[in-house]
Amino acid sequence: MRIIVIGAGVLGVTTAWYLRREGHDVTVVDRATRAGEETSFANGGLLHASHAEPWNAPGILWQLLRWIGREDSPLLLRPGQIPYLLGWGTGFVRNSTRSRFERHTRVNAALAVYSLQLLRELRRDTRIRYDDAQNGILKVFDDPAALDKALHASKVTAPLGVRHSVLDTPQTVALEPALEESRDQLIGSIYYPDDESGDARLFTERLAALATDAGVTFQFGCNVERLRLEGGRVKAVETATGPLEADSYVIAAGNDSKRLARQVGVRLPIYPVKGYSATLPLEGWRNPPQIPIIDDARKVVVTLLGGRIRLAGTAEFAGYDDSLQTRRAATVLRQASGRFPSLGQHAERHEPTYWAGLRPMTMDGPPILGPSPVPNLFLNAGPGHLGWTFACGCSRIVADVISGKTPELELEGLGLHRFQSW
Ligand SMILES: Cc1cc2nc3c(=O)[nH]c(=O)nc-3n(C[C@H](O)[C@H](O)[C@H](O)COP(=O)(O)OP(=O)(O)OC[C@H]3O[C@@H](n4cnc5c(N)ncnc54)[C@H](O)[C@@H]3O)c2cc1C
Numbered sequence: 237m238r239i240i241v242i243g244a245g246v247l248g249v250t251t252a253w254y255l256r257r258e259g260h261d262v263t264v265v266d267r268a269t270r271a272g273e274e275t276s277f278a279n280g281g282l283l284h285a286s287h288a289e290p291w292n293a294p295g296i297l298w299q300l301l302r303w304i305g306r307e308d309s310p311l312l313l314r315p316g317q318i319p320y321l322l323g324w325g326t327g328f329v330r331n332s333t334r335s336r337f338e339r340h341t342r343v344n345a346a347l348a349v350y351s352l353q354l355l356r357e358l359r360r361d362t363r364i365r366y367d368d369a370q371n372g373i374l375k376v377f378d379d380p381a382a383l384d385k386a387l388h389a390s391k392v393t394a395p396l397g398v399r400h401s402v403l404d405t406p407q408t409v410a411l412e413p414a415l416e417e418s419r420d421q422l423i424g425s426i427y428y429p430d431d432e433s434g435d436a437r438l439f440t441e442r443l444a445a446l447a448t449d450a451g452v453t454f455q456f457g458c459n460v461e462r463l464r465l466e467g468g469r470v471k472a473v474e475t476a477t478g479p480l481e482a483d484s485y486v487i488a489a490g491n492d493s494k495r496l497a498r499q500v501g502v503r504l505p506i507y508p509v510k511g512y513s514a515t516l517p518l519e520g521w522r523n524p525p526q527i528p529i530i531d532d533a534r535k536v537v538v539t540l541l542g543g544r545i546r547l548a549g550t551a552e553f554a555g556y557d558d559s560l561q562t563r564r565a566a567t568v569l570r571q572a573s574g575r576f577p578s579l580g581q582h583a584e585r586h587e588p589t590y591w592a593g594l595r596p597m598t599m600d601g602p603p604i605l606g607p608s609p610v611p612n613l614f615l616n617a618g619p620g621h622l623g624w625t626f627a628c629g630c631s632r633i634v635a636d637v638i639s640g641k642t643p644e645l646e647l648e649g650l651g652l653h654r655f656q657s658w
Pocket of ligand 1: 461489549620623
């Protein structure tokens with residue numbers, strides 16, 4: 237079958253990879269000049285089944301209201317966005333009941349565990365490297381109530397294969413000596429031994445090269461303006477350089493997925509949630525953490541990627557504005573330096589490279605995978621804060637659906653049909 241995949245982010249490239257393995261004739265089109273240039277460019281680098289909870293945890297509404305307009309907060313709702321958030325935002329809040337939150341956490345965790353298993357297989361089969369590390373992930377806590385909450389979430393996901401162990405402060409510092417410098421704040425941690433880390437952009441670019449060798453065609457600098465429908469099916473994608481035709485089409489266009497799908501009458505409840513990262517050279521930081529850290533109190537992650545340190549965090553409801561706001565970007569460094577004061581000193585000597593990206597987030601948490609109401613149009617969209625973690629799993633499921641195979645994970649909770657009443 238001839239298949240066009242729109243988008244060469246981590247989801248689009250992995251989709252192409254798995255489709256090609258099923259023997260399809262695959263073309264990937266992307267408006268950028270190379271793979272992985274948008275949201276997959278400089279994310280936190282974590283492959284974390286441990287962090288499967290959607291962001292609309294019970295109580296999210298009050299948290300959002302508390303942070304409205306506060307530039308220095310990890311979670312920021314810009315007042316001007318409130319009218320645009322009415323549809324999606326209502327769904328986001330409605331899905332924050334305890335039972336829905338736990339159901340969506342389980343769906344996400346199962347997908348993340350599956351995805352990491354596929355990533356390991358891919359690494360074994362292709363020897364692809366992407367500044368990857370298999371050191372697990374450590375979530376650190378300053379507040380006993382927050383640790384209790386995370387423990388509860390970990391108990392929900394443990395039966396799905398997310399192993400974890402709870403550590404007190406001495407055990408935490410023994411496992412990750414870099415935490416010695418903020419030992420006084422710590423009350424404990426949870427260690428997830430099966431989580432991993434790696435550079436999503438490097439992975440995307442290298443997998444695109446492997447896919448090219450395997451016969452996938454990439455058309456870069458090719459903006460898809462619209463999808464043309466004929467007889468209830470997608471007939472072509474219209475690009476600046478003319479139409480491109482195939483038998484089936486996959487939308488894996490990150491934050492543009494919603495606009496493209498809308499053109500053919502498919503509504504995707506996705507909203508872009510902005511985040512920032514800062515990248516610094518590792519050289520000169522004497523005692524960096526070897527295990528990626530998720531700092532619960534400061535809502536920031538600290539990851540080593542080869543010879544670099546990547547800090548990432550913040551959530552901002554600011555629409556499609558992906559501009560780099562220096563003050564917000566600096567929040568990420570400030571939060572991480574609160575945990576690692578020596579990092580703050582290190583950053584005075586090495587100017588960080590800041591980046592802003594938009595997480596394409598669904599209103600309930602899990603991504604939207606598989607069929608759409610248009611018979612030859614398929615979806616791989618809305619992975620939110622977990623797109624790197626989910627990539628192999630989402631894309632293998634979509635490739636299986638297109639190839640007429642039964643996916644290894646059931647589509648219940650992952651398909652567009654779950655929003656029928658929306
Ligand atoms: C600050 C931050 C930190 C994060 N940290 C993590 C993390 O630690 N772990 C994790 O799992 N996830 C993380 N994420 C989420 C993750 O980065 C995303 O979910 C993931 O990159 C989304 O991949 P994608 O392929 O769907 O989208 P993208 O990477 O945005 O790819 C979409 C592609 O489609 C192309 N495109 C769009 N529209 C068109 C069009 N009309 N025509 C042609 N091409 C088009 C774009 O050029 C782009 O290349 C983070 C995100 C942010 C912002």
